[in-house]
Amino acid sequence: MSQMDCDLAENDVYVDIRAFFDQIAILREPYLRALRAVLEPPAISRDLAAVKLENGFPLFDRRELKAHPALLKAYFLDLLTLVEAQKPDEARAIRYQATLDGCFEELLAQALGQAPAMAAQSEMMRFLLQETTHPLLEIQAAGVQNLPELQRWAWGYCPFCGDAPLLGLLDAETRAKHLLCGACATRWPFSRHRCWDCGTTGNVDYFTVQGDPRFRVETCDACKSYLKVMDQGYGALDKRAMQVHLTTLHLDLIARDRGFNRRAG
Amino acid sequence: MGMDRRQFLKTTCATVSGVTLGALGFDLAPIAAYAASLRTLHARQTTTICPYCAVGCGILVHTIDGKVVNTEGDPDHPINEGSLCSKGMAVYQLSHNNPARITTPLYRAPYATQWKEVSWEFALDKLANLIKKARDASFEMKNAAGQVVNRTMGLASLGSAALDNEECYLYQKFLRALGLVYVEHQARI
Numbered sequence: 001m002s003q004m005d006c007d008l009a010e011n012d013v014y015v016d017i018r019a020f021f022d023q024i025a026i027l028r029e030p031y032l033r034a035l036r037a038v039l040e041p042p043a044i045s046r047d048l049a050a051v052k053l054e055n056g057f058p059l060f061d062r063r064e065l066k067a068h069p070a071l072l073k074a075y076f077l078d079l080l081t082l083v084e085a086q087k088p089d090e091a092r093a094i095r096y097q098a099t100l101d102g103c104f105e106e107l108l109a110q111a112l113g114q115a116p117a118m119a120a121q122s123e124m125m126r127f128l129l130q131e132t133t134h135p136l137l138e139i140q141a142a143g144v145q146n147l148p149e150l151q152r153w154a155w156g157y158c159p160f161c162g163d164a165p166l167l168g169l170l171d172a173e174t175r176a177k178h179l180l181c182g183a184c185a186t187r188w189p190f191s192r193h194r195c196w197d198c199g200t201t202g203n204v205d206y207f208t209v210q211g212d213p214r215f216r217v218e219t220c221d222a223c224k225s226y227l228k229v230m231d232q233g234y235g236a237l238d239k240r241a242m243q244v245h246l247t248t249l250h251l252d253l254i255a256r257d258r259g260f261n262r263r264a265g
Numbered sequence: 266m267g268m269d270r271r272q273f274l275k276t277t278c279a280t281v282s283g284v285t286l287g288a289l290g291f292d293l294a295p296i297a298a299y300a301a302s303l304r305t306l307h308a309r310q311t312t313t314i315c316p317y318c319a320v321g322c323g324i325l326v327h328t329i330d331g332k333v334v335n336t337e338g339d340p341d342h343p344i345n346e347g348s349l350c351s352k353g354m355a356v357y358q359l360s361h362n363n364p365a366r367i368t369t370p371l372y373r374a375p376y377a378t379q380w381k382e383v384s385w386e387f388a389l390d391k392l393a394n395l396i397k398k399a400r401d402a403s404f405e406m407k408n409a410a411g412q413v414v415n416r417t418m419g420l421a422s423l424g425s426a427a428l429d430n431e432e433c434y435l436y437q438k439f440l441r442a443l444g445l446v447y448v449e450h451q452a453r454i
Contacts (some may be wrong), residue, residue, distance in 0.1 A: 013295040017286065086290025123288035176340040177349050191341050193312060203311050210304040246286060249293075250300035256274065257300075 014247040023082055024131065031075045032135050038068050039136070041143035053149040058162035062112045073104050076132045083124060090124055097125075108132075110134070127149040130183075137161050137184035145186065153188050156196035160186040164262070165196055166241045168218065170228035177229065180241050197262070198221055198223035207258075209251065217251050219260045226260040228252070312339060315353045319452035320344060320425040321352055333360035396420065400443050421447035 037155045044059055052059055055139065076098060084091040085122045110117050111129035118126060141160040142149065153159040158181035166182030168190070179196060180186045194201045202224040206229070214234040215217050219226045230237060230244065255261075287293050308329045315322040323342025327335040334441050336357045340347030349356075359366060370388035371380040383391075403419025432452065436439055440448050 013299045016291055020289075020291075027353065083289050087288075127289060171340075171417055174340050192310070192339065193341060201307050205307065205309050206306045207305045210306055216308075249286075249296050250303060253297060253300035254305060 002173055009205050013250075017246055018243070020082070021240070021246070024079065026045055027075065027078050027241075028083070028135065031071075032139065035068070035135055035139050038071065039139050040066075040142050044144065046147075049144070049147055050149050053147075053153055053159055056155055058158060059144060060137075060140060060162075062137070065133075065140065067108055067114050067133075067136065068182045068194060069105050069108060069111065072108060072126060072136075073098065076128055079128050079131055083093040083128070087124065089124065092123055094122070094128065112136075124231075126154050130180070134183050141181075141184035141186045150186075151189055154191070156190065156194075156199065158184060158186050160184050161190050165190075165227065166245050167237075168196070169237060170230040170233065172236065174232075177223070179227075180237075182241050182245065185241065195220035195223060195225065196227050197225035201264050207254070209254075215248055217255050217260075219255065224260050225262050227262070307336065309439070315356060316359070316413075316427055317350075317352050322349055324349070324353065324356060327350075333357060336360075394444070398443060404444060415444055416446050417444040418446060420445050422449065424448075424450040424452075426451040 017248055022059040042060060049059055069203075077095065080098070082096055084095075098107070105119075107125070107129060110121075111133050118129075121129075137160075144160065148157050156179065157164055158179075161181060161184045163178035163181050163183040167180045167186065169180055170176075171176045172179070175192075177190050177192050179190045180187050187224075190196060191201070193204060195204075195218075198220060200220055204218055205221065206218045213232055215224050216229050216231065218229055228245070228248060306329060310326050311326045311328065313324050314328050315324055322345035323339030325339045326333055326335050327337075334437065336354075338345055338347040338349040338353070339340045345353075361368075369382045370385060373380045373382040378429065399419050400417050403446055405416055405418070408414045420443070422436075422445055424436060426434060428450075437448055
């Protein structure tokens with residue numbers, strides 16, 4: 001593949017989105033460090049973990065997560081400043097809401113518990129809360145990545161937090177497939193012959209965009225779901241999954257146009 | 266691509282975990298226009314077993330419109346876990362992309378200098394006739410000591426590694442019925 005081909009997906013239509021995520025990354029680094037300093041690893045016994053994973057239950061219950069509201073609120077407001085330039089009115093309303101007594105803590109609890117009430121919040125609010133709480137999950141998940149049982153997890157949802165996978169990854173050397181959770185960044189091995197959503201095994205249909213073989217979109221005719229899979233033979237994943245996902249939205253559009261869909265992660 | 270802005274927003278809503286980039290103030294129309302301009306290649310991944318030796322390694326075959334475009338070791342296969350030997354890695358050359366691949370039986374008549382393509386029916390009839398002729402000509406009902414042996418020393422068989430246990434059983438049963446003594450299998454070589 002030529003360099004020109006490699007650059008195909010790095011085209012101008014994603015310049016603003018990449019710049020936005022670069023700014024988030026600058027804020028995220030000290031936030032992660034601060035969280036690591038105060039968070040304790042999840043107290044999950046090895047026996048309980050084995051039983052849960054063997055029976056298809058994710059290891060972690062988000063509602064058990066001990067949040068640090070002051071730390072999270074500061075990061076939330078920093079993120080809000082980023083989006084303020086683009087949507088000042090909505091951002092101002094969210095800032096007001098977040099500074100009301102106890103309101104932010106309640107929103108946080110809703111976001112961590114994935115409460116139905118979250119659906120009533122604006123999309124900007126949901127994005128900000130998601131960006132604020134996902135690092136918590138990521139740090140907690142990092143503590144259990146070495147569990148051997150995790151490597152035997154055969155389901156299409158995250159073994160740690162239960163979210164749907166955001167991306168698939170093909171290993172450059174072994175060609176094995178892993179699924180990647182967009183919430184807690186857990187990677188788990190998954191069959192190359194199975195649909196992540198309905199579990200149908202057999203032939204796997206996929207499409208690629210001509211000139212950009214780094215991504216393939218695997219589609220399932222049985223359940224009409226799809227998954228973007230990154231072939232790391234063309235370069236390792238060096239960005240957050242969410243950033244990669246949001247800078248390959250053209251693939252989602254093509255998949256949708258062909259009648260495929262996916263449930264929200 | 267028939268998609269208006271409203272549908273586009275719904276699309277990203279479903280795929281960005283309930284969040285639309287549009288809600289954050291990004292102009293998504295250029296992405297929709299870019300997606301509409303792209304050409305796609307549709308392929309199918311199928312599993313198969315290597316046709317060569319008795320190990321039976323798993324292979325993933327990728328096809329576009331029924332034509333093989335790539336083969337690779339199956340990382341989920343319990344036998345080879347993604348790895349392949351040099352012959353297995355070259356199995357792509359067995360596909361119809363290879364102009365040298367033989368796709369019909371070939372027959373060279375006695376004293377002829379050229380091979381010619383024949384039908385499967387012709388080839389199987391010819392084989393059956395020749396086996397019967399050789400077997401009848403070399404069949405021994407008794408050995409030199411006068412003991413009943415009902416055997417032929419004029420034919421031998423080398424079984425293919427692609428045969429499974431059940432096929433091997435049936436095959437050797439057929440050979441013993443003919444009276445063959447020299448029965449061997451590739452996997453033991």
